Amino acid sequence: MHHTQRPRTIVVRAPNWLGDQILAYPFFYYLRRGYPEAHITVACRPWVAAIQFRNLIDDVCVLPPPRRATWWHKAQALERQAASLRVRGPWDLGLCLPNAFAAAWLLARAQVRWRRGYQTEVRGWLLHDRLPWAPWGSRHRAAAYVHILPESIRPQSPAQDFWQGTPSQDTPPVFDAQRAWPTTTLLEPPEQPYWVLAPGSMASSRRWPAEKFAALARDITQQVGLPGLVVGGSAETALAQHLCQTPGLALTDMTARGTVAAAWPLFRHARFTVSNDSGLAHVAALCGSPVYIVWGAGNPAKTRPLGPGPVHIVHYPVACWPCERNVCHQAPPQTLACLQGIEPAMVWKDIQLR
Secondary structure: OOOOOOEEEEEOOOOOHHHHHOOOHHHHHHHHHHHOOEEEEEEHHHHHHOOOOOOOOEEEEEEEOOOOOHHHHHHHHHHHHHHHHHHHHOOOOOEOOOHHHHHHHHHOOOOOEEEEEEEEOOOOHHHHHEOOOOHHHHOOOOHHHHHHOOOOHHHOOHHHHHHHOOOOOOOOOOOOOOHHOOOOOOOOOOOOOOOOEOOOOOOOOOOOHHHHHHHHHHHHHHHOOOOOOEOHHHHHHHHHHHHHHHHOEEEEEOOOOOHHHHHHHHHOOOOOOOEEEOOHHHHHHHOOEEEEEOOOOOOHHHOOOOOOEEEEEEOOOOOOOEEEEEOOOOOOOOOOOHOOOOOHHHOOOOOOOO
């Protein structure tokens, strides 16, 4: 297939992380709008399979992880993934959202006829359309993903403005969670008003201390009497149990209750959500909840959540902020100073001002 022809079959190598997948929503929206008749398949990691946007694509190919974390087992797994994808082909167009070498290698080994992606990690020879990473590496990730789309179907308006609607759109976009994330095991929200607390994060440089979350929950309980739900995966269960058992906190543990896709009603109906800079902050915004993010080492210019839900960032800028590292490299007493400087009263004040 020549790149000027309209593709009939498209494979997208999706982002590997929860937050990045949510930020790719405008990409998938414009891809489907640009190629309404194409058969679009997503190749993704197992942990983001449940949040692929099924209303905008036709199929999902889950890439099984390596059996062990050695180089050899990773190479074997990549070959198995490519073989699985190759059998589902032939593929006219491949769009590579992750910047890793392995992601481009997968599309090449799957014999995708025309491949687009950023020229990173010495992988340009695996791509037909080699997009320069500058200046997109310093721009918002949603915009960087949209730029991977073929120019003929790219929108004129910035991706950051996607949820505000633009004159070029027939109707403002709406995230239809029921169609996008079909599941039979939805989590039921309480009938009375409540708020959501998402205290987890993969990176320690983005995790606010548990005692500060507890103090904030105590303020909310004492001043407005609003009960809260603690959400997250199995990694957050111990923390959730600790918070829920702390006297004076009206919190209920809702961690590890199924996939992220099953939790969308909790966010949709919440008064507000308080979260670290994590994947669930992005899910909350996409599902329409007002989100208050205790922001650590990340760079909001690149990864601020986008969605119909209003996003409020509470941060404490220090000299090294934003370092964008997953682990703080500052020695005590400056370790995690960007997070330690954020007090519960600052977050509660921000919530009360809205």
